[in-house]
Amino acid sequence: MLNSTFFNDVYEVVKLIPRGRVTSYGAIAKYLGSAKSSRMVGYAMNAAHTLPDVPAHRVVNRKGLLTGKHHFSTPTWMQEQLEKEGVKVIQDQVVNFEQVFWNPFTELDLENE
DNA sequence: GTGCTGACTGCAG
DNA sequence: ACTGCAGCCAGCA
Numbered sequence: 001m002l003n004s005t006f007f008n009d010v011y012e013v014v015k016l017i018p019r020g021r022v023t024s025y026g027a028i029a030k031y032l033g034s035a036k037s038s039r040m041v042g043y044a045m046n047a048a049h050t051l052p053d054v055p056a057h058r059v060v061n062r063k064g065l066l067t068g069k070h071h072f073s074t075p076t077w078m079q080e081q082l083e084k085e086g087v088k089v090i091q092d093q094v095v096n097f098e099q100v101f102w103n104p105f106t107e108l109d110l111e112n113e
Numbered sequence: 114g115t116g117c118t119g120a121c122t123g124c125a126g
Numbered sequence: 127a128c129t130g131c132a133g134c135c136a137g138c139a
Contacts, residue, residue, distance in 0.1 A: 007135095024121085035134090039121045043119060070120075
């Protein structure tokens with residue numbers, strides 16, 4: 001159920017990703033306190049696919065590659081969504097990944113301070 | 114109930 | 127620099 005803290009936390013963090021920004025599975029996993037559970041984040045995305053408010057397309061791997069695009073309705077949908085939000089993607093790779101990268105530690109920590 | 118797989122990452126060879 | 131393996135947790139056969 002949604003009581004699963006890990007998945008639930010993953011969804012909330014992903015939902016917090018601002019438009020035009022992306023983050024990595026490892027960043028979310030680490031933020032949740034389980035850096036080694038980065039796979040679970042991606043797996044959560046698979047389950048998140050059933051949820052309406054979980055922009056899984058804003059989550060990429062640490063290299064900025066749209067590894068999960070193949071899991072969406074169409075292999076191009078993810079890239080299109082990102083480009084619509086202002087994130088340029090070339091050959092499944094996010095351009096200026098470091099610039100569009102949304103770090104939960106930095107962003108959330110700053111607001112929390 | 115047991116076992117395998119999976120949208121990742123980091124370390125070791 | 128590249129390839130291979132182990133760890134994490136949940137869902138499905």
